[in-house]
Amino acid sequence: MSGELKESPLKAVHEELGGKLVPFAGWNMPIRYGSILEEHAAVRETAGVFDISHMGQFVVTGAGASAWLDGVLTNHVGALGDGEGQYTFLLNEAGGVIDDLILYREDAERFFLVVNAAKIAEDWAWMQGRLIEGVDLEDLSEDFAAMAVQGPEAVKVYAGMVPGAELPPRNGIVRVEHEGQELIVCRTGYTGEDGFEFFCAAADGAAWLRKTIAAGARACGLGARDTLRLEMCYPLNGSDLSPERTPLQAGLGFFVKLAKGEFVGSDVLAKQKEEGLGGRLVAIQCLGKGPPIRGGAEVFSAEGELLGVLTSGTLSPSVGLGIGLAYLPVETAKIGTELAIDVRGRKVPAQIVKKPFYKKA
Amino acid sequence: MNVPESFRYTSDHEWVSIEGDIATVGVTDHAQEELTDVVFVELPDAGRAVSKGEAIAVVESVKAASDIFSPVTGEVTEGNAAAEGEPALVNTDPHGTGWIFKVRMSDPSELDGMMNAAAYRELIS
Numbered sequence: 001m002s003g004e005l006k007e008s009p010l011k012a013v014h015e016e017l018g019g020k021l022v023p024f025a026g027w028n029m030p031i032r033y034g035s036i037l038e039e040h041a042a043v044r045e046t047a048g049v050f051d052i053s054h055m056g057q058f059v060v061t062g063a064g065a066s067a068w069l070d071g072v073l074t075n076h077v078g079a080l081g082d083g084e085g086q087y088t089f090l091l092n093e094a095g096g097v098i099d100d101l102i103l104y105r106e107d108a109e110r111f112f113l114v115v116n117a118a119k120i121a122e123d124w125a126w127m128q129g130r131l132i133e134g135v136d137l138e139d140l141s142e143d144f145a146a147m148a149v150q151g152p153e154a155v156k157v158y159a160g161m162v163p164g165a166e167l168p169p170r171n172g173i174v175r176v177e178h179e180g181q182e183l184i185v186c187r188t189g190y191t192g193e194d195g196f197e198f199f200c201a202a203a204d205g206a207a208w209l210r211k212t213i214a215a216g217a218r219a220c221g222l223g224a225r226d227t228l229r230l231e232m233c234y235p236l237n238g239s240d241l242s243p244e245r246t247p248l249q250a251g252l253g254f255f256v257k258l259a260k261g262e263f264v265g266s267d268v269l270a271k272q273k274e275e276g277l278g279g280r281l282v283a284i285q286c287l288g289k290g291p292p293i294r295g296g297a298e299v300f301s302a303e304g305e306l307l308g309v310l311t312s313g314t315l316s317p318s319v320g321l322g323i324g325l326a327y328l329p330v331e332t333a334k335i336g337t338e339l340a341i342d343v344r345g346r347k348v349p350a351q352i353v354k355k356p357f358y359k360k361a
Numbered sequence: 362m363n364v365p366e367s368f369r370y371t372s373d374h375e376w377v378s379i380e381g382d383i384a385t386v387g388v389t390d391h392a393q394e395e396l397t398d399v400v401f402v403e404l405p406d407a408g409r410a411v412s413k414g415e416a417i418a419v420v421e422s423v424k425a426a427s428d429i430f431s432p433v434t435g436e437v438t439e440g441n442a443a444a445e446g447e448p449a450l451v452n453t454d455p456h457g458t459g460w461i462f463k464v465r466m467s468d469p470s471e472l473d474g475m476m477n478a479a480a481y482r483e484l485i486s
Contacts, residue, residue, distance in 0.1 A: 036423045037398045223424055291401045292421050315400045315423060344419070344426075 008053045009145040009202040013209045017219050024222055025118035025238075027054040032221035039224035040317040043191050047151035048220035049212040056120035056141040057199060058113040058127070064134040065111055072130055072264050073103065074247060076257040080105040085171040085186060087255050089247045090115075090123055095268030096243035097250070099123050100235065102188060104173035112173060112184065114146075114197070116237050130264075144184075145205025149217050150195035150228075158185075158196060160215025161208070167196060183208075190225060192232035192358060230323060231316050231358035233283050239295055240281060240311045240325050248272055249327065250281045251355070279327040283357060284310070284339060286322035287349045293322040298342040307332055310341065316357055322348065323357045362485060363390040365456055369472055370481035371432045376456060377475060384433050384472075387460040388420060388451060391485045396422040399451040404440025405462055411437060413471050418461050420451060433471045435464040 005028040008014070014021060019030035030051060032039060042048045060069060069077040075088035085104035092098055099119040104112040115123050120141055127137055149157050158167055161178075168174045168187045176183045184199040200208050213219060226236070235241045235250055247256050248269055258270055272278075286293060292315035299308045313324030324341070335354050340347035368376040374392035378385045393399065401421040411417050416428035417437070431437075440462045444450045450459035466472075476484065 031424070032397060035398050037400075227423060291403060291419070291426070292423070294426075315421075317423070 006054070008051050009205040010051045010053060010147075010209050013206045014051065014219075019219070019221060022222075025054055025116070027117060029054055030219075030221040032223045033219050036221070036223040036227065037317050039218065039220035040227050042218040043151045043193055043220060043224065043228055044318060045152070047149060047153040047157050047195075047217045048224065049157075049209065049217035050148045050150070050220050050222070050225050051209070052146045052148050052197060053144070053202070053205060054117035055146055056115040056117060056123070056139065057144050057146075058115060058124070059138045059140055060111040060113065060135065061109055061138070062135040063109055064132060065109055066105070068132055068135045069103065069111060070260060070263060072127060074256040074263060074265070075103070076260045077103065077105070077111070078260065079257075082107050083168060083172050083174065085173055085188065089252070089255060090126065091246070091263075091265030091269075092243055093265060093268075094243070095246040095265035095272065097237065097241040097245060097247060098126060098243060100237050100241055102186070104186060106173060114186070118238060143202060144199040145202045145208070146197060146199045147205075147209060147212060148189055148191075148195065148197045149212055150189045150191040150193045151217075152194060153216060154193065154195035157212055157215040157217045161211045190234055191228040192234075192356065192360070193228075227314050227317055230312050230314055230325070231318055231356060233325065233355040233357065235281070235325070236312060245279075245281075245327065246272060246277075249277050249279055277330055279308070280330050280333040281311070281325055281327050282333045282352045283355045284324045284326055284341070284350050285319070285353045285357060286341070287351060288321070290322060290348045291343045291346075293324045293341045293343060293348060293350070295324070297324070299326045299328065300340045300342065300347065301332060302338040302340065304340070307339070313341075318358045322350070328352075362394075362482075363456065364478045364482050364485075366478045368456070368478065369475035370478070370484075371430070371475055372484065373430050373432075374485075375429065375432055377432050377472070379472065382466050382469065383438060384435070384464045384466050385460050386429070386432060386462055386464065388429065388455055389481070389485075390455050393452050393455040393459070396420060396425075396427060397452070398423045399448040402441075402444045402448045402451065402461065404442075404445055405437045407437055407439055409437045411435060411464060420448075420461070429461055431462075431464055432475065433464055433466045434468050435466045437462055438465050439463045
């Protein structure tokens, strides 16, 4: 990422709250305000709010929008009703992941897409290059501030923010009018907890962040967002997803609907399904206390053979053990397989476990 | 920020406390606040011969691993097993029970190059 860092519309509030800002995906974003462990715990136990203004928003409109989107994305857009959403992938011709995103159908001719910050330009160029007559694509990323409110008390925070407004069902989207301002509210998240993401005019963002905090949410940074998502095995594009790996290899075939008809990359995925995946993204957990395992660490078999490299890794605050993800050859990618992770030359014993690492009690 | 008067400090944000020829070493309050949430401490073995500036311990937070350097030449006499067992001590009591290791110094003149509390306060201000 070159050039100047972009600043969040919520920056003034981050600074007031003592947020530590660091470069992330071309943006200057809060990695934490105080303790990452406490922010993590707040989301698991009460509610936290994350600035996600770096993420991009596209709107696709037109009579042919649904069918066109089904030709460029992996999940089945045609299966959605009004106000419903789905997790999906934008693939390259080789079936590799350009981006993972969430798509919402507002109505039959209007779709709202939330894409990764680092991929806005690439997604845009890829989709723009495939546009057809009767479909319009608009990038509204600059217009919005965005926040994710996550945790068992997220519903309570919502009631405090916008009294009387209804929350959409899981994966749903609604537009809410409040004191002359419009919010787009989506019932989704990246933490494994109940919660919602909302989008407002960039200029109103700072006031909305203060409202979520006044309503009981703790400001949380990207550090906690990463430990929370990794405990759920939610992939991070650029780390766990890449143009060289397909969603099937990432274990996310549920969001790939080959039966819906052809889409970019579908031929490669169909072939891979038939001939075998080669590699598979597995969840790896350390057997005991030890140093945290981190992305980039080499993964060895119990016999000492190099099998792969961690794409993500951390110390799970909820589980209390090192956790990570790695693409391993399918023949070794079985639950219970013992492994050794290299940490500064020391082999840390670990094993493949069932996803996710964290299950709610 | 707590900067005890009696300690010496390094530009790596470590503190050194001297008793006879034993140097006790830890990370400063400022360093632990930058690190946040220490979750793992790796200690040097007692008896290990170390040189000034050598990385001999590791303190890991949720986000990153940081080397801890021996500020003096000598022999390690002890690593802090309490901090190894409860890494959060490095955050809660960095200048006390959260110390990292002790070294028997072979060249006490090495202390002369270190900062006093006033100079360290200046560095982190």
